[in-house]
Amino acid sequence: MSKKSMNNLLSYDERQQYALERSRIDASCRLPVLLFFIASVFWLILGSILAILASIKMHNPEWLFPNVSWLTFGRVRAGHLSIMSYGWASSAGIGTAIWLMCRLSRAEMIYPRLLIVAAISWNFGILIGLIGILAGYGRSVEWLDFPPIAPPFLTVALAIVAAWTVAVFRNRREKHVYVSQWYLFAAMFWMPWLYTVSNLMIHYLPAKGVIQSSVNWWYAHNVLGLWLTPIGLGTAYYLIPKVIGRPIYSYYLSILGFWALALFYSWAGMHHLIGGPIPAWMATASVVGSMMMFIPVMAVALNHHMTMYGNFRHLRYSPTLRFVVFGAVSYTAVSFQGSIEALKSFNEVVHFTHYTVAHAHLGVYGFFTMMMFGAMYYIVPRLTGWEWGSSLLIRLHFWFCALGILIYFIGLSIGGWIQGMELNNPNIPFINIVKKTVPYLISRSVSGSLMSLGHVIFTVLFIQNIFRLSPRRVGPAYFIEKKDILVNVPVSPLGSS
Amino acid sequence: MNFFLWMNATTIVYILIGLSMITFFGLVIMALTWSLKSGQFENFERSAQAIFDPDEPIGIVTDSFPNKELKER
Numbered sequence: 001m002s003k004k005s006m007n008n009l010l011s012y013d014e015r016q017q018y019a020l021e022r023s024r025i026d027a028s029c030r031l032p033v034l035l036f037f038i039a040s041v042f043w044l045i046l047g048s049i050l051a052i053l054a055s056i057k058m059h060n061p062e063w064l065f066p067n068v069s070w071l072t073f074g075r076v077r078a079g080h081l082s083i084m085s086y087g088w089a090s091s092a093g094i095g096t097a098i099w100l101m102c103r104l105s106r107a108e109m110i111y112p113r114l115l116i117v118a119a120i121s122w123n124f125g126i127l128i129g130l131i132g133i134l135a136g137y138g139r140s141v142e143w144l145d146f147p148p149i150a151p152p153f154l155t156v157a158l159a160i161v162a163a164w165t166v167a168v169f170r171n172r173r174e175k176h177v178y179v180s181q182w183y184l185f186a187a188m189f190w191m192p193w194l195y196t197v198s199n200l201m202i203h204y205l206p207a208k209g210v211i212q213s214s215v216n217w218w219y220a221h222n223v224l225g226l227w228l229t230p231i232g233l234g235t236a237y238y239l240i241p242k243v244i245g246r247p248i249y250s251y252y253l254s255i256l257g258f259w260a261l262a263l264f265y266s267w268a269g270m271h272h273l274i275g276g277p278i279p280a281w282m283a284t285a286s287v288v289g290s291m292m293m294f295i296p297v298m299a300v301a302l303n304h305h306m307t308m309y310g311n312f313r314h315l316r317y318s319p320t321l322r323f324v325v326f327g328a329v330s331y332t333a334v335s336f337q338g339s340i341e342a343l344k345s346f347n348e349v350v351h352f353t354h355y356t357v358a359h360a361h362l363g364v365y366g367f368f369t370m371m372m373f374g375a376m377y378y379i380v381p382r383l384t385g386w387e388w389g390s391s392l393l394i395r396l397h398f399w400f401c402a403l404g405i406l407i408y409f410i411g412l413s414i415g416g417w418i419q420g421m422e423l424n425n426p427n428i429p430f431i432n433i434v435k436k437t438v439p440y441l442i443s444r445s446v447s448g449s450l451m452s453l454g455h456v457i458f459t460v461l462f463i464q465n466i467f468r469l470s471p472r473r474v475g476p477a478y479f480i481e482k483k484d485i486l487v488n489v490p491v492s493p494l495g496s497s
Numbered sequence: 498m499n500f501f502l503w504m505n506a507t508t509i510v511y512i513l514i515g516l517s518m519i520t521f522f523g524l525v526i527m528a529l530t531w532s533l534k535s536g537q538f539e540n541f542e543r544s545a546q547a548i549f550d551p552d553e554p555i556g557i558v559t560d561s562f563p564n565k566e567l568k569e570r
Contacts, residue, residue, distance in 0.1 A: 016550035024551060104548070176547040177537050185528070194522060198516050242548055245557045251545035255538065262525070318560040378560055387521040471563065490563040 021106070026382045028108040029069040029099050032115035034383055034466070036095030037376060039123045043087025043352060043460050046130075046451035050080035051101035055448045059441040062477050070134045078145040079133045084106030085143065085223070086154065087126045093231040094161055097184050099379050100238055101165055111164060118160035138307060143220040148203040152193070158192040173497070179254040180353025183234030186262060190226040194219060210278050214270065223267035226365060229265070229331075232371040233300060237329050239378060240307055242320045244314050257299030264292040271342035274351065283344075290342035293335060301332040319394045326402055330366030334359065341445035349424060354444075358409050365388055365451070366405045373401070373458065380465055381473050389470035393457050399455030407447035415440025438473025 056063050102109055109115075121345055129150030132138065136149040144151075165188045169181070171414040198219035206216060241248050248254055267289025270282045308325060315322050337359055350356060359409050377394070379388055388394060417439050422433045450453045464470045532538065550553050 010551045018550040022553075038535055176544045177532065178544060178547050188519075188541075189524065193517065197517070200510055200514065205510050241545075242553075243558065243560045245549075245553075245555055245559065247545040247549070247555060251541040255541075259529075314558060317562060318558065319562055320560045337542040387563045389563070394516060394562060 002302035009488075022103070023382070025102050025106065026099070028112075029102050029384045032109070032112050032119060033095045033099050033379065034402040035116060035119040036091045036098070036122075037380065037462075037465065039119065040088050040201075040372075041082050041459055043091060043126065044455050045210075047080055047083040047088050048455050050076045050083060052445065052452055054080050055441070055445045059438050059445070069136060072488065075134050075136065075138060078140070079130055080401075081142070082133060082145045083126065083130055084277035085228075085364070086129075086146075087123075089228055089368055089372065091119075091122065092376065093228060093368075096235055096372060096375045096379065097187065097231055098161070098166070099262045099288075099383075100180055100234060101184055104174065104238070105168055105176050106174040107168050107171040110168055111173060112414050113140035114160055114164055118157040118164075121160075122157035125150045125157065126241055128153070139203065141216055143223055144198060144202055145214065148400055149200075151199045151203065155192065155196050155199070158195060160406035162188040162192050174268065175409050178238070179248070179251065179258060180192050180238045182255070183237065185255065186258070187227050187234070188232040190222065190230075194222050195214060195433050210273075210276070213273060214282065217272040218266075218269040221272060222266055225261075225265035225268065228364065228368045229261070232327065232331065232368045234258050235371050235375045236331075238322055239320055239324045239374060240304060240328070243310070243324070243378070244311045245320050246307060246311065249303050249309075253299045253303050254295075257296040257303065260292075260296035260299065264289050264296065268293060268338075268342065271347070274342075274344055274347045287342050287344065290339045297332065297335040297339070299333075300328075304328040304332075319388070319398070320374045320378040322398055323370045323377065327359045327367050327369075327371035327374060330362055330370065330405075334362040334367055334494055335430065337362070349420035350416060351420070353416040353423070354412045354421040354440065355420060358416060361405065361412075362409050366409065370405075373397070376462075380462070384465055384468070385473050386465050386468050387471045387473045389464040393461050397454045397461070400450050400457065404447045404451035404454060407450070411440050411443030411447065415443075456471055 017306075036217070053064065054070060054073055057073040058073075058077065062074065071314055098115065127144075129146030132147035132150060133145055138145045139147060146154075165184065169185075198215055201215045202212055202219075207214060237248060237254060268286050270278065270286035271290050274283045274287070276283075304325075304383060305328075306327075315325060341350060341356070377388065419437050422428045422436070423430075461470075505520055537544070546555065
């Protein structure tokens with residue numbers, strides 16, 4: 001018997017039971033998840049300030065205290081990357097992962113104090129890391145910029161969260177492991193190991209020569225592919241079907257996509273070193289790995305798009321869906337682009353240009369950040385019991401961020417491509433190329449300010465919700481009887497519904 | 498002995514990293530075997546529907562803008 005027909009047989013009280021169970025689980029997650037979310041929003045604002053500083057200082061180095069070493073481009077740029085990747089993206093990701101894990105296991109939060117310790121350790125590590133970078137102790141290793149005093153705090157936090165994930169899974173009441181849980185497990189297994197090994201081989205017992213750069217880019221690519229990507233995709237695989245009320249188009253395809261990602265993504269890192277002094281087979285193997293990524297990406301793209309097919313009208317009514325679908329579309333775009341970028345002939349043009357920067361932001365911003373905004377719009381009201389303050393502000397937040405990242409991506413992609421073509425032409429003086437990129441760098445400052453404005457709006461909404469300045473969520477125990485929104489569910493190829 | 502000279506901290510940690518890699522792949526194989534045995538790949542339709550509840554069944558939209566009580570639909 002399908003759930004839909006079951007729905008008609010159950011009484012209001014019986015359905016209320018399910019609502020209560022779910023709200024109990026949500027409520028049990030409140031403190032640890034909100035702690036990670038509050039920290040992530042704080043870092044988001046700080047990271048945006050560093051971003052604007054770095055962006056403007058790149059085309060206008062004399063702007064704002066040029067003589068203060070703490071605010072020079074080299075430091076704020078490294079600070080921005082570290083704060084956004086660990087402070088914002090990872091904190092929001094961990095919070096979302098904790099909530100998803102409880103919900104999908106149908107298990108209430110266990111050991112919340114352990115997670116609070118993890119949150120404190122995580123954010124303390126980031127704080128001293130950021131101070132270290134701005135004070136001039138950054139390590140100039142992209143994605144591992146933190147001075148060696150910070151990583152142990154982050155490792156402890158990651159290990160706690162990973163162990164907690166296993167513990168809550170063992171407590172599960174739902175016997176089906178949903179595809180999102182696979183993705184979350186993958187992230188939780190990979191990241192602590194990846195982070196520890198990379199730090200050991202770069203900071204504490206440094207490997208010699210090119211091995212160090214290889215470890216650097218193995219890490220830098222895997223932190224995207226095996227940490228942020230699985231969390232982002234796991235979120236999308238839960239929220240898209242849940243919000244529109246329609247099972248995923250093909251569950252089979254989603255599982256296939258997951259195992260293909262697990263198999264191929266970890267190969268791709270060396271494409272960052274194409275043309276570098278590493279053994280040629282390493283770069284070539286990575287190019288092959290990057291090409292193989294077409295399989296999981298197509299599986300995910302097909303699934304997300306086909307699940308949404310016929311339901312695009314809900315984008316008008318659901319803030320969560322708007323952000324999540326924007327993220328899902330960006331994921332498809334950025335992944336295809338990434339595979340193409342790994343081709344050596346293409347890489348010869350775009351490597352070491354602003355094109356790569358645009359690509360990175362389409363991934364971490366267009367895909368992951370938008371996904372996390374969507375997740376927070378869904379999760380936070382269910383934890384606090386308070387609604388978002390203003391529809392208008394949510395819309396403004398979405399449009400500022402969406403337009404911001406679009407302008408950012410288009411501007412820097414064009415600028416980066418021109419830069420790459422000219423750098424390959426030995427007859428053009430280097431300084432002319434640098435001067436030619438300035439208008440595109442200004443477009444980045446403008447679009448970055450737009451996105452930051454969106455972040456400020458989101459922070460206002462978030463603070464409103466946390467401090468209960470917005471309206472209370474309607475319905476008993478977060479339960480809303482919505483008879484009038486039953487939608488027609490087209491028959492999926494698996495014959496569900 | 499040469500062996501003890503060779504066994505410095507870096508070497509030991511690097512060997513451990515290598516071993517952890519093997520353990521890691523072992524765990525992946527274990528996860529795959531477990532999921533096959535426990536029937537995770539047997540009923541895809543049921544797995545896809547596991548996220549729905551009787552009070553939030555298939556066909557119910559669970560998110561909307563605040564204060565927009567579905568009049569626009």
